[in-house]
Amino acid sequence: MSDALAVVSWWLVIQILGLAVWPLAFRWLRWLPDRGYMLSKPLGLLIISYGVWLLANFGIVQNTSGGMIAVLIGVAVIGLVVYRRDRTAPANDAGRTTNTGLIDWLKNHLTLVVAYELLFLIAFVGWSIFRAHNPDLSTTEKPMEFAFFNAIGRSATFPPHDPWLAGYSIAYYYFGYGMMSVLHQLSGVTAGMAFSLSNSMWFALAAASAFGIVANLIMLSARRTKRAAIIFGSIGAIMLVLMGNLEGALELAHANNIGSAEVWQRLDILDINGPPVQNPPSIPFYQLRGGSWWGFGWRASRVIHDYPPDAISPQLATVVNQPPSDNSTYQELIDEFPQFSFLLGDMHPHVLSLPFALLCMALALNLHLGASSGELKSLTSTSMWPLYALAVGGMSFLNTWDFPIYACVLAAALLLGRWRADRFIFWEGAADLLILALVGILLYLPFYRGLTSQARGIAPNLFNGTHASQFFIMFGPLIVIGLMFGLTILIESIRSRRVRLIPFAIKSVGGAIGFTAIGSIGAAALGALVIGISPAARDWYQGVVDAMAKNGITPTDQLLARLIDPWVPLGLALGLVAIILFWRARHAERFSESAGALDQSSSSGVDFVLLLFAVGLLLTFVVEFLFVIDGFGTRMNTVFKLYYQTWAMWSVAAAFGLYYLLHESKALNSVVRVLMGALGGIVLVAGLVYPLLAIPAKMDASTPTLDAVQSMAVSIPDEYAAIDWLNRFAPDTAIILEAPGDEYNAGTSRVSTWTGLSTVVGWAGHEGQWRGNCEIQCPRVDEVKNIYSTSNSETAFTLLNKYHVSYVYVGPNERRLYAPASLSKFDQLLPTVFRQGLVVIYQVPTKVTSDK
DSSP: OOHHHHHHHHHHHHHHHHHHHHHHHHHHTTTSTTTTGGGHHHHHHHHHHHHHHHHHHTTSSOSSHHHHHHHHHHHHHHHHHHHHHTTTOOOEETTEEOOOOHHHHHHHTHHHHHHHHHHHHHHHHHHHHHHHTOOOOSSTTHHHHHHHHHHHHHOSSSSOBOTTSTTSBOOSOOHHHHHHHHHHHHHTOOHHHHHHHHHHHHHHHHHHHHHHHHHHHHHTSTTOOHHHHHHHHHHHHIIIIIOOOTHHHHHHHHHTTOSOHHHHHHHTOTTSSSOOOSSOOSOHHHHHHTSOHHHHHHHGGGOOEEOOTTSOOHHHHHHHTOOOOOGGGOEEOOOOOHHHHHHHOOOOHHHHTHHHHHHHHHHHHHHHHHHHTTSOSOGGGSTTHHHHHHHHHHHHHHHTTHHHHHHHHHHHHHHHHHHHTTOOOHHHHHHHHHHHHHHHHHHTHHHHHTOOOOOOOEEEOOSOOOOHHHHHHHHHHHHHHHHHHHHHHHHHHHHTTSOOHHHHHHHHHHHHHHHHHHHHHHHHHHHHHHHHHOHHHHHHHHHHHHHHHTTTOOHHHHHHHHHTOOHHHHHHHHHHHHHHHHHHHHHHHHTSGGGGGSOHHHHHHHHHHHHHHHHHHHHHHHTTTEEEOOTTOSSHHHHHHHHHHHHHHHHHHHHHHHHIIIIIOSSSOHHHHHHHHHHHHHHHHHHHHHHHHHHHHHOOOSOOOSOTTHHHHHHOHHHHHHHHHHHHHSOTTOEEEOOOOOTTOTTSSHHHHHHOOEESOSOHHHHHHHHSSSTTHHHHHHHHHHHHHOSOHHHHHHHHHHTTOOEEEEOHHHHHHSOHHHHHHHHHHSOEEEEETTEEEEEOOSSOOTTO
């Protein structure tokens, strides 16, 4: 299949999935102006994939294209039945009740629908072109992801077998790879194309979903126009998936000899924290573009860093009166953002969950609007609550970190709406949240039964705080627009006399200090409790104290160093308190005599945007005081996961905020509006420097192709032919023996990766990350080495029988690692089913003995 035909095939499949569930969305998301149309693609992929997964778990259908089509038809029929039955259900379209049907709605909103579909198509095709110039399957963790994807495709029922640990199922949140497999099998493209197109599809789904949420928010506003919805919806898509942080602009400045050495040292960004480039070339942009993307491109995802407990940070240096440690002592954190993720090309769970995180935001907006209008009293009182449980429960299966985040977003949106409608009862909201979480878990119970984790508890973040400059570099464009939006709301509130400036300022500052103090004390208390009852946390803390003692550092010294750099938690707390005060003021107006002029749907949209900003502030505040203890022993993963969702929420909120201050607010005069618009444009351009530098540097000038497997046919033709033979002739349940994997080395565990067949053991370190220990896989590493290297045939055959091996693979890796004499035993004792060049595949009889 050609690349162009593959793109068309995937586009058609996602269109069909979206249209199949739109009748359900039309009914269930009736408070959204778009009636769920612009969220139907991820919703369709979610519901169909869930149906296939659940039914395949019970053996009702098989994980095949036939089973998927059966589920698709079933969902479409259910949707049409529900739609016809509830045709007269109320629909909140910008505050008006209407009985508009699907076709009539499409006619009335054709411009918006065409714009949405065009943006989705441009994003999908455009990123497919980029992916065709970078069809990588060999770097970072793509081998792991390709192995999961292929293993799921070979699993007729679920749970799928683990390709790197024979005899076990995947112990990971694999729902996203199941979705990739659905699109792969329904489209009929090759596996190599499917992996490339998955990256493009998730890019397009995320971009179009961001467009949809922002457009819905604008269609709720007082001055709603389809033109504004299209323009700022597109800006929201750009902010989410295309814009980078400010590190790209700093790279350009550093290469142009802008700024003093002291400024760069104070910013403390790895590799550009020294003097700027002297005598820069005339066109440094091209110098950067032709350079290694792994240089400046990678640095943008490592803007924020910590220091290990035995190192001396610049803040600690002032306390202990010692010089700070050098750069080699940095403790790496991950502050990835979507554009970096899509450039990197890893289909990791945080990428696979992104469109569905946006879906949860849209569902939360729908809840908020329904509750604000007074029509929705509680989530469980309506027929739509299973959809919410399905969506938020799916977040755990996609990326478990996101489940509690979006469960709380949904509950908070509902509570905020009920508060606006003067129906706020806290315990009812808590009950809704509890029921939502419990049902969300029950719907995915087969997944939880096989899930293991490396997480070992929660620890207090006592010694590392985020520096304000680095935090601003990470979120700069979103922070600037968010601050301007907040300032606009403040000016409106002061002019309408809902807020008085001096009391507001006193309450905000006092509340921020109190909130930060409570956070600090609470974190310390929780840390003490956890350390007292958790051996893992206690061991972690003792290791930290022992490491500090080597340099004469005490926990008190570290705490004092935190106190002299409190600006990030204080600033985040200030934003949170200000939003709460805004809500109180707006809530009071809701029931005042002068509230008649207030556009309630517009006000609800603003409140929801403030909620998105507030959740992001809370998530980034949390990592200043707490982190999850895992195999890394630092707050790296906690920062990574929570910052990623903050970026997603703030992108949507900032796009609407930019619209509001330019078009909606009546509090700004034309001069201020122009100045704010100009500042917003400047920070957007600064954020777009990163993709302008990184995308060309990441593209390969060779012949473009979406089939990432094809490069293997040229570079390693013998192994390509052997893997092709296994893909065509080996049973799906076959177990292969190949040399144990070497972490992050795509040249190892290649056969299991590219076929999806189980090997005795693959990347043992990654298995340890998923399973939380090394008890199962580590002994296998030595036993596999023993099978290849032993001269004792009885020993080799005993181990082959132990792991039910079907095929023994001898290729370049095995010949490099093991002596020819030890490998020759397979020629003598096992039949050969494939031989080409340096690659031989031996078939192992059902029960082998040394008597053969």
